[in-house]
Amino acid sequence: MFALFSALIAAGLLLACLTGYMLENYTVQLRPRGGTGQHSRGEQPPYPAGGMDNIFWFLQVSDIHISKFVDSQRAPDFQKFCTETIDVIKPEIVFVTGDLTDAKERNRIGSRQYEIEWQTYQTILKKSRVLEKTKWIDIKGNHDAFNIPSLESVNNYYRKYSAFKREGSFHYVYQTHFGNYSFICADATPSPGPKRPFNFFGLLNQNKMAELSKLASEAVHSNQTIWFSHYTTSTIISASPGIRRIMSSAIAYLCGHLHTLGGFMPVLHSRHEHGTLELELADWMDNRRYRVLVFDHDLFSFVDLKFDKWPVIVITNPKSTLYSSPVHEPLGKIKHSTHIRVLAFSPAQVTSVLIKIDGVLIGNAVHIEGPLHTLPWKAKDYSKGMHFIEVQAQDKAGRTTIIGHKFTMEEVELLTFDIMASFILQSSHYIMLRVIFILVLLANILVIIVFRYLTKPQLKESPGFFTLANFSFHVFSKTNVLYYPVLLFTCYIAVGPWFIGEIVDGYFGACFVFGIVVDGHFLEGSLTFFIGILQLTFFNIPLICYLCWCLLLRCRGAFFRSHIKYTGWIRSVSMHIIMMGLLGWQVYACYFLQKTYGTVAFFLSPVRTWSVILALVLVCKAWNLNNSAIRTFKAEMKNCPYS
Known part of the structure; x- marks a missing residue:
């Protein structure tokens, strides 16, 4: 009876939290599209057309967990990723969002930093010469902070073997001839870093939050801003006003850490109250996942991918309604666009990029330059209602990939994310x-x-x-x-x-x-x-x-x-x-x-x-x-x- 009483209290609280979250989330998702600033930007040229302009792409990989004791294939696969995958996609930036090494003892219970794991990671970067091909920004995760008394400790191998070697939060600006793009890292790893399991949650105290507020103010004039960290916002203890409010001007927050929750949640994406997308990326450790992200005329698109699966397709125009952020994106550019735009990557030559809308074949996109393929369209033909675009790409090796998403040009209710994924990412x-x-x-x-x-x-x-x-x-x-x-x-x-x-x-x-x-x-x-x-x-x-x-x-x-x-x-x-x-x-x-x-x-x-x-x-x-x-x-x- 006593156990039942306690269980009922706990279950009632969880139900109340979930119900409150659902009501809050439902209200958020009903907000009309089109923030004032972005709405006006959407009506101004340039618009997505048939040329290789106003576009760049970058990658994210997370939770590599290079280990001395388990999965001997993990490191060789990552080296192949740093050579073949990077050579094919040619990203401007690669973000590695933490847990570069495993730092677990052989018994999988204890935790410590193994220098050999860090040396393996650095050797992969050197042998692949990936640092010569792209900007490589790797940050710490909770495993990289296991059992470290201070940042100055000799056991803090991140300072010695990582590529970026930047402690704490920082602001990286990627400059182009069509504008600047801000990338802000929120470093929530604790210092000192206790042994597992007591650093599963990140910590942002008042000083760190003040630093992040300053970094956020530096990004106000950028075309777009993306925040990234190892931890999901739901696993960060942050001082007032909270990390979600400080990063509200960003279009997206990139993270890892949760590893698909053991396979129960393969996709963990959501949208916060102020329109910022939170996009947790499945781990490299067991799932060999990575992500390609694109800014095309300041419209944000991405696709989560399985390593060594080709071709890779990213539809950048028209972009997905589910991942639209009307407060942050000039979505009006879609209805003024003259071409459907698709990025298609493969080690072999891409021979065809077939495009269908609402099940009707529109045509085969023309290769423009690099991975960009475009196809002329009349956007006004799809100005009403919700539509579904599907792209099928095939390469010279006979491999085929098909992806698709819903899109609309109307100011309608935003599509909602999986309720459990949103609960996991948005709850404190x-x-x-x-x-x-x-x-x-x-x-x-x-x-x-x-x-x-x-x-x-x-x-x-x-x-x-x-x-x-x-x-x-x-x-x-x-x-x-x-x-x-x-x-x-x-x-x-x-x-x-x-x-x-x-x-x-x-x-x-x-x-x-x-x-x-x-x-x-x-x-x-x-x-x-x-x-x-x-x-x-x-x-x-x-x-x-x-x-x-x-x-x-x-x-x-x-x-x-x-x-x-x-x-x-x-x-x-x-x-x-x-x-x-x-x-x-x-x-x-x-x-x-x-x-x-x-x-x-x-x-x-x-x-x-x-x-x-x-x-x-x-x-x-x-x-x-x-x-x-x-x-x-x-x-x-x-x-x-x-x-």
């Missing part, structure tokens, strides 16, 4: 975790306190499950030797240090639910709240329920060796298997703690190691309890017809 998960943790904690504390001061129920003939459960909670709450240790331990989870150990090699610190203290720095809590929820839900609550069950059997006169005759084999064995499984989970957490933060952390961990001992002691005490209080409850049970 660290806030949700904090609220859920507090509610589950209060459920733990308040229920046992309330039962302590409530009048216990009178057992009548054939009491049902809920009556007996109610009675067992009263027995537990009024048994001081069990009540006070559990209550104090539950409160301790919220206020005391969970463990003291080497948060970073050579630097001892303390981990609390609200954050980590190490080397004079305080890292705000994030994933700690999630682990706290697991601790309460899968250890504290089951322990209380099991103690109540034991006490109920004791009140009926049973001992551990004789309780089966009161409950039956199936119920008793099932209960013990569940509890042994949960206790095993807690023991494994202790093992994980030792492997991650050292032997000292294992022994100085009240929430992990000590809790296992506490649980065993309390269970033994419950089965052998025979004080005056339990004798009173036994007398009541004896007089009950049920017993």
Whole structure:
């Protein structure tokens, strides 16, 4: 009953958050197209036509995770990407958005920086000579900050082996004869960088946010602005006014980090309140993904791709309605355009680019220059309603690719993104975790306190499950030797240090639910709240329920060796298997703690190691309890017809 109560609170909160998000997202998506500034730009030439003008493209790749221990093909494939793929696409810029190396130990539990992984990464860049072919901007991810005490540490191999070697946030301007384009990096990696798993969330404190505000102001006169980082905005803890508000003038935010959530969310794209697209890119590590992005007459287009799959197609005009940003793009240029514009890349010559609109073949696009193919059209023929454009490209090797999207030239409601993807990207998960943790904690504390001061129920003939459960909670709450240790331990989870150990090699610190203290720095809590929820839900609550069950059997006169005759084999064995499984989970957490933060952390961990001992002691005490209080409850049970 107690576990059900806590679960209902957590589920209710999640449902409320999701419902609130849906209402907010629905309102955002109904905003009409056409911001004032961009609307006027859309009516001004130049318009997309048949020439190789006002266009450039660039790439993004993320979460490479070059590893010393797993997937020996990961590095060779990346070297092939840096040679063949880059040679074919010839991007102006390549953005590598973090997690260049894996930084996990052989057991996949511990974490540290391996110089050989960084040397492998640098060797790939040198052998492929990719830095001579394009502007290569690689930034840090959370794995690149594992177990690093400071930016000046000799273990901060990013400073030595990366191509860009730029710490912190920065503003890169790409200059063309048709305007400037701003790219702003938001570096949210923590410093010091703790071992895994406590740097899953990025951190942007007040100083970093002030720096980002300054960078954003520098980009106001650029044609377009793109922000990029390793973390999704939903996994960044940012000071006021928040990263989403500061980057609201950008057309898109590029990131990685979530790795398709283990394959459950292969596409994680969404649009924020002010029109900025958030585009998480699937990882290179397991999925071998990369992205081609294009600015064509300041219209933004992109396509997410699988490595070594050709031809690659990007339709730049007419652009996709789903990924339109009316506040940031001159969408009016589409209706004034004279040509459909398509980029088609392949190692072999592209022999045909067939274009259909609404299922009708329009023609074969003409190769103009480089990857650009164009086909004349009358945009006014498609000025009403929603339409679907489909492009089929074939190369000389016989390979074929087909892509398509919806487009419109009317000021209509924007198409909505997948609701779950938008929820994952737009929610502030660290806030949700904090609220859920507090509610589950209060459920733990308040229920046992309330039962302590409530009048216990009178057992009548054939009491049902809920009556007996109610009675067992009263027995537990009024048994001081069990009540006070559990209550104090539950409160301790919220206020005391969970463990003291080497948060970073050579630097001892303390981990609390609200954050980590190490080397004079305080890292705000994030994933700690999630682990706290697991601790309460899968250890504290089951322990209380099991103690109540034991006490109920004791009140009926049973001992551990004789309780089966009161409950039956199936119920008793099932209960013990569940509890042994949960206790095993807690023991494994202790093992994980030792492997991650050292032997000292294992022994100085009240929430992990000590809790296992506490649980065993309390269970033994419950089965052998025979004080005056339990004798009173036994007398009541004896007089009950049920017993």
